[in-house]
Amino acid sequence: MRIFAASLATETNTFAPIPTDRAAFAPQYFPPGQHPATPTLCSAPIVVARRLGREDGHTVIEGSSAWAEPAGIVGRTTYEELRDEILGQLRAALPLDVVLFGLHGCMVAHGYDDCEGDLLSRARAIAPDAVIGAELDLHAHLTDAMVANSDFLVAFKEFPHTDFLARAEDLAALCLAKAAGAISPVACVFDLRHIGGYMTGREPGRSFVDRLVAQEGQGGIHSISVIHGFQAADVHDVGSKVLVYTDDRATGAALAEALGRELLSWGGSGVPAHLKTAAAVADAIATPGRPVVLADRWDNPGGGVAGDSTFLIAELLKHPDIPAAAGALWDPQAVAFCIAADPGAVLPLRFGGKAASTSGQPIDAVVTVRATTADLLIPFEQSTVSLGAAAAISIGTLDVVLASGRAQTFSPAVFTNLGIDLAAKKIVVVKSSNHFFAAFAPIAAKITYVDCGGPYPPDPAKIPYTKVRRPISPLDANPWLYPRNA
Numbered sequence: 001m002r003i004f005a006a007s008l009a010t011e012t013n014t015f016a017p018i019p020t021d022r023a024a025f026a027p028q029y030f031p032p033g034q035h036p037a038t039p040t041l042c043s044a045p046i047v048v049a050r051r052l053g054r055e056d057g058h059t060v061i062e063g064s065s066a067w068a069e070p071a072g073i074v075g076r077t078t079y080e081e082l083r084d085e086i087l088g089q090l091r092a093a094l095p096l097d098v099v100l101f102g103l104h105g106c107m108v109a110h111g112y113d114d115c116e117g118d119l120l121s122r123a124r125a126i127a128p129d130a131v132i133g134a135e136l137d138l139h140a141h142l143t144d145a146m147v148a149n150s151d152f153l154v155a156f157k158e159f160p161h162t163d164f165l166a167r168a169e170d171l172a173a174l175c176l177a178k179a180a181g182a183i184s185p186v187a188c189v190f191d192l193r194h195i196g197g198y199m200t201g202r203e204p205g206r207s208f209v210d211r212l213v214a215q216e217g218q219g220g221i222h223s224i225s226v227i228h229g230f231q232a233a234d235v236h237d238v239g240s241k242v243l244v245y246t247d248d249r250a251t252g253a254a255l256a257e258a259l260g261r262e263l264l265s266w267g268g269s270g271v272p273a274h275l276k277t278a279a280a281v282a283d284a285i286a287t288p289g290r291p292v293v294l295a296d297r298w299d300n301p302g303g304g305v306a307g308d309s310t311f312l313i314a315e316l317l318k319h320p321d322i323p324a325a326a327g328a329l330w331d332p333q334a335v336a337f338c339i340a341a342d343p344g345a346v347l348p349l350r351f352g353g354k355a356a357s358t359s360g361q362p363i364d365a366v367v368t369v370r371a372t373t374a375d376l377l378i379p380f381e382q383s384t385v386s387l388g389a390a391a392a393i394s395i396g397t398l399d400v401v402l403a404s405g406r407a408q409t410f411s412p413a414v415f416t417n418l419g420i421d422l423a424a425k426k427i428v429v430v431k432s433s434n435h436f437f438a439a440f441a442p443i444a445a446k447i448t449y450v451d452c453g454g455p456y457p458p459d460p461a462k463i464p465y466t467k468v469r470r471p472i473s474p475l476d477a478n479p480w481l482y483p484r485n486a
Protein backbone atom coordinates (compact mmCIF):
# COMPACT_ATOMS: atom_id res chain seq x y z
CA MET A 1 0.00 0.00 0.00
CA ARG A 2 0.99 3.64 -0.39
CA ILE A 3 1.16 5.40 2.99
CA PHE A 4 1.69 9.11 3.64
CA ALA A 5 2.79 10.25 7.12
CA ALA A 6 3.29 13.76 8.52
CA SER A 7 3.00 15.60 11.83
CA LEU A 8 1.90 19.09 12.88
CA ALA A 9 1.38 19.62 16.58
CA THR A 10 1.41 21.88 19.56
CA GLU A 11 -0.80 22.34 22.63
CA THR A 12 -2.19 25.87 22.69
CA ASN A 13 -2.94 27.56 26.00
CA THR A 14 -5.10 30.43 24.76
CA PHE A 15 -4.56 32.24 28.08
CA ALA A 16 -0.73 32.06 27.92
CA PRO A 17 1.26 35.26 27.30
CA ILE A 18 3.87 33.60 25.04
CA PRO A 19 2.90 33.71 21.31
CA THR A 20 3.74 30.68 19.16
CA ASP A 21 5.54 31.73 15.98
CA ARG A 22 7.50 29.89 13.28
CA ALA A 23 10.65 30.11 15.41
CA ALA A 24 8.87 28.14 18.16
CA PHE A 25 8.54 25.21 15.73
CA ALA A 26 12.14 25.46 14.50
CA PRO A 27 13.86 23.17 17.06
CA GLN A 28 11.49 20.29 16.22
CA TYR A 29 10.86 20.96 12.52
CA PHE A 30 11.94 18.21 10.15
CA PRO A 31 11.43 18.30 6.37
CA PRO A 32 10.54 15.00 4.63
CA GLY A 33 13.08 12.31 5.40
CA GLN A 34 14.83 14.36 8.09
CA HIS A 35 12.80 13.19 11.09
CA PRO A 36 15.06 11.39 13.58
CA ALA A 37 14.75 7.64 14.15
CA THR A 38 13.04 8.17 17.49
CA PRO A 39 9.58 9.77 17.75
CA THR A 40 8.75 13.04 19.43
CA LEU A 41 5.54 13.14 21.47
CA CYS A 42 3.28 13.65 18.46
CA SER A 43 5.29 12.29 15.53
CA ALA A 44 5.22 8.56 16.28
CA PRO A 45 3.07 7.83 13.17
CA ILE A 46 6.08 8.76 11.01
CA VAL A 47 8.31 6.33 12.86
CA VAL A 48 5.67 3.59 12.64
CA ALA A 49 5.13 4.24 8.91
CA ARG A 50 8.86 3.80 8.34
CA ARG A 51 8.76 0.47 10.15
CA LEU A 52 5.82 -0.66 8.01
CA GLY A 53 7.74 0.27 4.88
CA ARG A 54 10.86 -1.51 6.05
CA GLU A 55 9.27 -4.70 7.37
CA ASP A 56 6.07 -5.12 5.36
CA GLY A 57 7.03 -3.68 1.99
CA HIS A 58 4.62 -0.73 1.95
CA THR A 59 5.58 2.39 0.02
CA VAL A 60 5.95 5.23 2.51
CA ILE A 61 5.97 8.89 1.50
CA GLU A 62 7.01 11.20 4.31
CA GLY A 63 5.74 14.72 4.76
CA SER A 64 7.11 17.32 7.13
CA SER A 65 7.01 17.12 10.91
CA ALA A 66 6.71 20.14 13.18
CA TRP A 67 6.24 20.46 16.93
CA ALA A 68 6.29 23.54 19.13
CA GLU A 69 6.53 23.49 22.91
CA PRO A 70 3.09 24.38 24.30
CA ALA A 71 2.51 28.12 24.58
CA GLY A 72 0.02 30.76 23.47
CA ILE A 73 -2.02 31.09 20.25
CA VAL A 74 -0.20 30.20 17.03
CA GLY A 75 0.29 32.97 14.48
CA ARG A 76 -2.06 32.68 11.52
CA THR A 77 0.72 32.74 8.92
CA THR A 78 2.77 30.20 10.86
CA TYR A 79 -0.11 27.73 10.95
CA GLU A 80 -1.17 28.26 7.35
CA GLU A 81 2.37 27.88 6.00
CA LEU A 82 3.01 24.63 7.89
CA ARG A 83 -0.46 23.27 7.02
CA ASP A 84 -0.14 24.11 3.33
CA GLU A 85 3.35 22.65 3.20
CA ILE A 86 2.02 19.30 4.43
CA LEU A 87 -1.11 19.44 2.25
CA GLY A 88 1.08 20.14 -0.80
CA GLN A 89 3.17 17.10 0.04
CA LEU A 90 -0.02 15.07 0.44
CA ARG A 91 -1.29 16.17 -2.98
CA ALA A 92 2.03 15.30 -4.60
CA ALA A 93 1.98 11.83 -3.03
CA LEU A 94 -1.36 10.76 -4.58
CA PRO A 95 -2.66 8.15 -5.16
CA LEU A 96 -2.63 6.97 -1.53
CA ASP A 97 -4.22 4.15 0.43
CA VAL A 98 -3.52 5.45 3.94
CA VAL A 99 -2.77 8.90 5.39
CA LEU A 100 -1.33 9.04 8.92
CA PHE A 101 -1.07 12.28 10.85
CA GLY A 102 0.64 12.91 14.15
CA LEU A 103 -1.42 15.73 15.65
CA HIS A 104 -1.97 16.91 19.19
CA GLY A 105 -5.60 17.85 19.08
CA CYS A 106 -5.70 21.29 20.66
CA MET A 107 -3.76 23.59 18.38
CA VAL A 108 -5.39 27.02 18.17
CA ALA A 109 -4.20 29.64 15.69
CA HIS A 110 -5.45 33.15 15.10
CA GLY A 111 -8.50 32.61 12.91
CA TYR A 112 -8.60 28.85 13.59
CA ASP A 113 -10.05 27.55 16.87
CA ASP A 114 -9.83 23.98 15.52
CA CYS A 115 -6.61 23.61 13.54
CA GLU A 116 -6.87 19.82 13.47
CA GLY A 117 -10.42 19.87 12.11
CA ASP A 118 -9.27 22.35 9.46
CA LEU A 119 -6.26 20.23 8.48
CA LEU A 120 -8.20 16.96 8.36
CA SER A 121 -11.07 18.42 6.31
CA ARG A 122 -8.62 19.80 3.75
CA ALA A 123 -6.77 16.47 3.67
CA ARG A 124 -10.08 14.67 3.09
CA ALA A 125 -10.81 16.94 0.14
CA ILE A 126 -7.41 16.22 -1.38
CA ALA A 127 -7.45 12.45 -0.78
CA PRO A 128 -11.15 11.44 -0.63
CA ASP A 129 -10.43 7.79 -1.35
CA ALA A 130 -7.66 7.30 1.22
CA VAL A 131 -8.15 6.05 4.77
CA ILE A 132 -7.18 9.00 6.99
CA GLY A 133 -6.05 8.48 10.57
CA ALA A 134 -4.56 10.74 13.23
CA GLU A 135 -2.96 10.15 16.59
CA LEU A 136 -3.96 12.61 19.31
CA ASP A 137 -2.78 13.56 22.75
CA LEU A 138 -5.56 12.83 25.25
CA HIS A 139 -5.35 16.53 26.17
CA ALA A 140 -7.26 17.41 23.02
CA HIS A 141 -10.47 19.14 22.02
CA LEU A 142 -12.42 16.52 20.10
CA THR A 143 -14.49 18.36 17.48
CA ASP A 144 -17.15 17.12 15.10
CA ALA A 145 -14.97 18.27 12.18
CA MET A 146 -12.09 16.07 13.35
CA VAL A 147 -14.28 12.98 13.68
CA ALA A 148 -16.17 13.57 10.43
CA ASN A 149 -13.06 14.11 8.34
CA SER A 150 -11.06 11.12 9.51
CA ASP A 151 -11.52 7.36 9.53
CA PHE A 152 -9.72 6.84 12.83
CA LEU A 153 -8.56 9.09 15.66
CA VAL A 154 -6.52 7.30 18.31
CA ALA A 155 -5.53 9.15 21.47
CA PHE A 156 -2.88 8.29 24.01
CA LYS A 157 -4.42 6.27 26.83
CA GLU A 158 -1.80 7.03 29.47
CA PHE A 159 -1.19 10.21 31.44
CA PRO A 160 1.80 10.48 31.85
CA HIS A 161 2.02 9.80 28.10
CA THR A 162 4.11 6.64 28.13
CA ASP A 163 2.26 5.07 25.19
CA PHE A 164 2.60 7.44 22.24
CA LEU A 165 4.50 4.87 20.16
CA ALA A 166 2.09 2.04 21.01
CA ARG A 167 -0.95 4.12 20.07
CA ALA A 168 0.65 5.06 16.74
CA GLU A 169 1.01 1.34 16.05
CA ASP A 170 -2.70 0.89 16.90
CA LEU A 171 -3.63 3.72 14.54
CA ALA A 172 -1.62 2.35 11.64
CA ALA A 173 -3.01 -1.17 12.11
CA LEU A 174 -6.60 0.14 12.07
CA CYS A 175 -6.01 2.24 8.96
CA LEU A 176 -4.33 -0.60 7.08
CA ALA A 177 -7.15 -2.99 8.02
CA LYS A 178 -9.76 -0.57 6.71
CA ALA A 179 -7.78 0.10 3.54
CA ALA A 180 -7.63 -3.65 2.99
CA GLY A 181 -11.40 -3.91 3.39
CA ALA A 182 -11.17 -6.04 6.54
CA ILE A 183 -13.06 -3.61 8.82
CA SER A 184 -15.32 -0.59 8.39
CA PRO A 185 -16.36 0.62 11.84
CA VAL A 186 -18.42 3.67 12.82
CA ALA A 187 -17.35 6.41 15.24
CA CYS A 188 -19.43 7.06 18.36
CA VAL A 189 -18.77 10.04 20.64
CA PHE A 190 -20.05 10.62 24.16
CA ASP A 191 -19.66 14.18 25.43
CA LEU A 192 -19.21 14.18 29.23
CA ARG A 193 -20.17 17.87 29.36
CA HIS A 194 -17.47 18.19 31.95
CA ILE A 195 -14.10 19.95 32.21
CA GLY A 196 -11.81 17.95 34.45
CA GLY A 197 -8.61 15.95 34.73
CA TYR A 198 -7.70 12.34 35.29
CA MET A 199 -4.42 10.57 35.97
CA THR A 200 -3.85 7.04 34.79
CA GLY A 201 -0.81 6.06 36.84
CA ARG A 202 -2.96 5.76 39.96
CA GLU A 203 -6.38 4.37 40.81
CA PRO A 204 -9.08 4.59 39.69
CA GLY A 205 -7.42 5.57 36.41
CA ARG A 206 -5.00 2.65 36.28
CA SER A 207 -7.52 -0.15 36.17
CA PHE A 208 -9.84 1.93 33.95
CA VAL A 209 -7.16 2.15 31.25
CA ASP A 210 -6.23 -1.51 31.64
CA ARG A 211 -9.87 -2.36 30.99
CA LEU A 212 -10.00 -0.18 27.85
CA VAL A 213 -7.00 -1.99 26.43
CA ALA A 214 -8.53 -5.38 27.21
CA GLN A 215 -11.82 -4.47 25.51
CA GLU A 216 -10.26 -3.43 22.22
CA GLY A 217 -10.40 -6.15 19.59
CA GLN A 218 -13.29 -7.88 21.38
CA GLY A 219 -16.96 -7.99 20.29
CA GLY A 220 -16.63 -5.62 17.36
CA ILE A 221 -14.88 -2.93 19.45
CA HIS A 222 -11.90 -1.68 17.45
CA SER A 223 -10.68 1.36 19.35
CA ILE A 224 -11.50 3.33 22.50
CA SER A 225 -10.08 6.78 23.15
CA VAL A 226 -10.82 8.82 26.24
CA ILE A 227 -10.22 12.49 25.50
CA HIS A 228 -9.45 14.06 28.87
CA GLY A 229 -9.48 17.56 27.36
CA PHE A 230 -7.28 20.61 27.90
CA GLN A 231 -8.91 23.22 30.05
CA ALA A 232 -6.54 26.12 29.36
CA ALA A 233 -8.22 27.03 26.09
CA ASP A 234 -11.29 29.10 25.31
CA VAL A 235 -12.77 27.04 22.47
CA HIS A 236 -16.15 25.44 21.82
CA ASP A 237 -15.12 21.83 22.40
CA VAL A 238 -13.06 22.14 25.59
CA GLY A 239 -13.82 19.23 27.95
CA SER A 240 -13.87 15.46 28.13
CA LYS A 241 -15.31 13.08 25.52
CA VAL A 242 -15.16 9.35 24.82
CA LEU A 243 -14.61 8.17 21.23
CA VAL A 244 -15.31 4.56 20.29
CA TYR A 245 -15.01 2.79 16.92
CA THR A 246 -17.26 -0.27 16.68
CA ASP A 247 -18.85 -2.41 14.01
CA ASP A 248 -22.34 -1.27 14.96
CA ARG A 249 -23.50 2.09 16.21
CA ALA A 250 -25.69 0.86 19.07
CA THR A 251 -22.80 -0.99 20.72
CA GLY A 252 -20.45 1.95 20.26
CA ALA A 253 -22.86 4.55 21.59
CA ALA A 254 -23.70 2.45 24.65
CA LEU A 255 -20.04 1.75 25.43
CA ALA A 256 -18.97 5.38 24.98
CA GLU A 257 -21.74 6.57 27.29
CA ALA A 258 -21.03 3.89 29.93
CA LEU A 259 -17.33 4.79 30.02
CA GLY A 260 -18.10 8.50 30.13
CA ARG A 261 -20.55 8.14 32.98
CA GLU A 262 -18.00 6.03 34.87
CA LEU A 263 -15.48 8.88 34.55
CA LEU A 264 -18.11 11.35 35.79
CA SER A 265 -18.74 9.13 38.81
CA TRP A 266 -15.15 9.58 39.97
CA GLY A 267 -15.79 13.18 41.01
CA GLY A 268 -12.45 14.59 42.14
CA SER A 269 -10.79 11.22 42.69
CA GLY A 270 -9.09 11.29 39.28
CA VAL A 271 -6.50 13.78 40.49
CA PRO A 272 -4.50 13.90 43.74
CA ALA A 273 -4.83 16.53 46.45
CA HIS A 274 -2.58 19.58 46.17
CA LEU A 275 -0.76 21.43 48.95
CA LYS A 276 -0.11 25.17 48.96
CA THR A 277 3.48 26.39 48.67
CA ALA A 278 4.52 26.78 52.32
CA ALA A 279 2.56 23.74 53.46
CA ALA A 280 4.22 21.59 50.80
CA VAL A 281 7.73 22.59 51.89
CA ALA A 282 6.89 22.08 55.58
CA ASP A 283 5.37 18.69 54.83
CA ALA A 284 8.46 17.66 52.83
CA ILE A 285 10.79 18.65 55.68
CA ALA A 286 8.71 16.59 58.11
CA THR A 287 8.65 13.55 55.82
CA PRO A 288 11.17 10.77 56.53
CA GLY A 289 13.57 9.87 53.74
CA ARG A 290 14.82 11.81 50.75
CA PRO A 291 14.26 13.32 48.36
CA VAL A 292 10.68 14.51 48.51
CA VAL A 293 9.65 15.61 45.02
CA LEU A 294 7.43 18.71 44.85
CA ALA A 295 5.68 19.09 41.50
CA ASP A 296 5.02 22.74 40.68
CA ARG A 297 1.98 21.56 38.80
CA TRP A 298 0.56 24.83 37.51
CA ASP A 299 3.84 26.30 36.26
CA ASN A 300 4.44 23.48 33.82
CA PRO A 301 5.81 24.57 30.42
CA GLY A 302 4.10 21.48 29.02
CA GLY A 303 0.79 23.25 29.71
CA GLY A 304 1.80 26.30 27.73
CA VAL A 305 2.90 28.56 30.58
CA ALA A 306 6.36 30.00 31.10
CA GLY A 307 7.90 27.75 33.75
CA ASP A 308 9.61 30.68 35.44
CA SER A 309 7.62 31.15 38.65
CA THR A 310 9.65 31.55 41.82
CA PHE A 311 7.21 30.79 44.63
CA LEU A 312 8.74 27.48 45.68
CA ILE A 313 12.31 28.79 45.33
CA ALA A 314 11.45 31.77 47.54
CA GLU A 315 10.00 29.38 50.11
CA LEU A 316 13.06 27.11 50.01
CA LEU A 317 15.33 30.12 50.60
CA LYS A 318 13.58 30.52 53.98
CA HIS A 319 15.06 27.12 54.92
CA PRO A 320 18.81 27.50 54.22
CA ASP A 321 19.57 24.37 56.27
CA ILE A 322 17.57 22.13 53.92
CA PRO A 323 19.50 20.76 50.91
CA ALA A 324 17.26 21.23 47.90
CA ALA A 325 17.22 21.44 44.12
CA ALA A 326 14.77 23.13 41.77
CA GLY A 327 14.43 23.07 38.02
CA ALA A 328 14.20 23.67 35.27
CA LEU A 329 13.40 27.37 35.52
CA TRP A 330 13.03 29.18 32.17
CA ASP A 331 15.30 32.23 32.04
CA PRO A 332 17.37 32.65 28.86
CA GLN A 333 18.93 35.90 30.05
CA ALA A 334 20.14 34.46 33.35
CA VAL A 335 21.54 31.44 31.50
CA ALA A 336 23.47 33.73 29.18
CA PHE A 337 24.92 35.58 32.17
CA CYS A 338 26.01 32.32 33.82
CA ILE A 339 27.61 31.01 30.62
CA ALA A 340 29.43 34.32 30.19
CA ALA A 341 30.70 34.10 33.77
CA ASP A 342 31.86 30.46 33.49
CA PRO A 343 31.56 27.65 36.08
CA GLY A 344 33.07 28.54 39.45
CA ALA A 345 32.13 32.20 39.16
CA VAL A 346 30.31 33.93 42.01
CA LEU A 347 28.03 36.71 40.85
CA PRO A 348 24.91 38.64 41.78
CA LEU A 349 22.10 37.26 39.62
CA ARG A 350 18.44 38.12 39.07
CA PHE A 351 16.54 35.06 37.83
CA GLY A 352 12.98 33.85 37.27
CA GLY A 353 9.72 35.71 37.76
CA LYS A 354 9.69 37.57 34.46
CA ALA A 355 7.04 36.26 32.06
CA ALA A 356 3.84 37.27 33.79
CA SER A 357 2.41 38.70 36.99
CA THR A 358 1.66 35.13 38.05
CA SER A 359 5.37 34.25 37.84
CA GLY A 360 6.07 35.81 41.24
CA GLN A 361 8.97 38.15 41.96
CA PRO A 362 12.42 37.62 40.43
CA ILE A 363 14.99 36.16 42.83
CA ASP A 364 17.99 38.40 43.53
CA ALA A 365 20.88 36.49 45.05
CA VAL A 366 24.62 36.04 45.00
CA VAL A 367 25.00 32.70 43.26
CA THR A 368 27.80 30.31 42.40
CA VAL A 369 27.75 28.97 38.84
CA ARG A 370 28.26 25.20 39.22
CA ALA A 371 28.01 24.01 35.64
CA THR A 372 26.82 25.10 32.21
CA THR A 373 25.95 23.31 28.98
CA ALA A 374 25.27 24.43 25.42
CA ASP A 375 22.31 22.05 25.20
CA LEU A 376 20.63 20.23 28.07
CA LEU A 377 19.22 17.02 26.58
CA ILE A 378 16.97 14.76 28.63
CA PRO A 379 15.05 11.55 27.87
CA PHE A 380 11.27 11.18 27.80
CA GLU A 381 10.15 7.65 26.95
CA GLN A 382 11.44 6.97 23.41
CA SER A 383 12.20 10.63 22.66
CA THR A 384 14.90 13.13 23.55
CA VAL A 385 13.93 16.60 24.73
CA SER A 386 16.14 19.71 24.54
CA LEU A 387 16.05 22.46 27.14
CA GLY A 388 18.65 24.45 25.21
CA ALA A 389 21.61 26.14 26.86
CA ALA A 390 21.41 25.72 30.61
CA ALA A 391 23.21 26.43 33.87
CA ALA A 392 23.25 25.04 37.40
CA ILE A 393 23.64 27.66 40.11
CA SER A 394 23.75 27.32 43.87
CA ILE A 395 22.70 29.54 46.72
CA GLY A 396 24.00 27.80 49.84
CA THR A 397 22.44 24.34 49.88
CA LEU A 398 19.90 25.17 47.17
CA ASP A 399 20.80 24.22 43.59
CA VAL A 400 18.73 25.66 40.74
CA VAL A 401 18.80 24.62 37.09
CA LEU A 402 18.15 27.51 34.71
CA ALA A 403 17.30 26.74 31.07
CA SER A 404 17.05 28.86 27.94
CA GLY A 405 14.47 26.53 26.38
CA ARG A 406 11.00 25.81 27.73
CA ALA A 407 10.35 22.17 28.46
CA GLN A 408 8.99 20.38 31.48
CA THR A 409 11.15 18.45 33.90
CA PHE A 410 10.59 14.99 32.44
CA SER A 411 13.62 13.34 34.02
CA PRO A 412 16.20 13.57 36.83
CA ALA A 413 18.70 14.14 33.99
CA VAL A 414 17.70 17.83 34.19
CA PHE A 415 19.73 17.86 37.39
CA THR A 416 22.21 14.99 37.07
CA ASN A 417 23.46 16.12 33.64
CA LEU A 418 24.66 19.27 35.39
CA GLY A 419 26.29 17.39 38.26
CA ILE A 420 23.56 17.75 40.88
CA ASP A 421 23.25 14.67 43.14
CA LEU A 422 19.55 14.30 43.95
CA ALA A 423 20.23 11.60 46.56
CA ALA A 424 21.86 14.33 48.67
CA LYS A 425 18.79 16.56 48.49
CA LYS A 426 15.89 16.60 50.92
CA ILE A 427 13.58 18.42 48.47
CA VAL A 428 13.50 18.41 44.67
CA VAL A 429 11.18 20.85 42.90
CA VAL A 430 10.16 19.97 39.34
CA LYS A 431 8.29 22.08 36.80
CA SER A 432 5.85 19.48 35.54
CA SER A 433 2.24 18.48 35.93
CA ASN A 434 2.51 14.72 35.78
CA HIS A 435 5.01 13.65 33.11
CA PHE A 436 7.84 13.71 35.64
CA PHE A 437 6.17 10.92 37.57
CA ALA A 438 7.48 7.77 35.88
CA ALA A 439 11.13 8.87 35.98
CA PHE A 440 11.12 10.45 39.46
CA ALA A 441 8.99 7.91 41.34
CA PRO A 442 11.83 5.36 41.64
CA ILE A 443 14.09 7.87 43.43
CA ALA A 444 11.45 9.76 45.46
CA ALA A 445 10.66 9.16 49.13
CA LYS A 446 7.37 10.94 48.42
CA ILE A 447 5.75 12.93 45.62
CA THR A 448 3.60 15.96 46.41
CA TYR A 449 1.61 18.07 43.95
CA VAL A 450 1.85 21.76 44.77
CA ASP A 451 -0.56 24.58 43.93
CA CYS A 452 1.40 27.83 43.90
CA GLY A 453 -1.56 29.69 42.44
CA GLY A 454 -0.80 29.62 38.76
CA PRO A 455 -0.11 30.81 36.15
CA TYR A 456 -1.93 27.91 34.50
CA PRO A 457 -5.63 28.25 35.41
CA PRO A 458 -6.09 25.29 37.79
CA ASP A 459 -9.78 25.71 38.49
CA PRO A 460 -12.02 25.51 35.40
CA ALA A 461 -14.90 27.03 37.35
CA LYS A 462 -12.91 30.30 37.50
CA ILE A 463 -11.63 30.38 33.90
CA PRO A 464 -13.19 33.22 31.85
CA TYR A 465 -14.46 31.06 28.99
CA THR A 466 -16.53 32.79 26.31
CA LYS A 467 -16.75 30.11 23.59
CA VAL A 468 -17.31 26.83 25.41
CA ARG A 469 -20.61 25.07 24.73
CA ARG A 470 -23.03 25.22 27.65
CA PRO A 471 -24.19 23.70 29.82
CA ILE A 472 -20.98 22.12 31.03
CA SER A 473 -19.72 21.39 34.54
CA PRO A 474 -18.25 22.89 36.64
CA LEU A 475 -19.46 26.12 34.98
CA ASP A 476 -23.04 24.86 35.23
CA ALA A 477 -24.20 22.97 38.29
CA ASN A 478 -25.61 19.89 36.62
CA PRO A 479 -25.46 19.86 32.84
CA TRP A 480 -27.33 16.57 32.70
CA LEU A 481 -30.50 18.28 33.93
CA TYR A 482 -30.60 20.30 30.69
CA PRO A 483 -31.94 18.91 27.42
CA ARG A 484 -29.22 17.35 25.28
CA ASN A 485 -28.48 19.24 22.08
CA ALA A 486 -25.75 17.03 20.72
Ligand SMILES: [Zn+2]
Nearest residue numbers: 137138139161
Ligand atom coordinates in the same frame (compact mmCIF):
# COMPACT_ATOMS: atom_id res chain seq x y z
ZN1 LIG B 1 -0.95 15.70 27.05
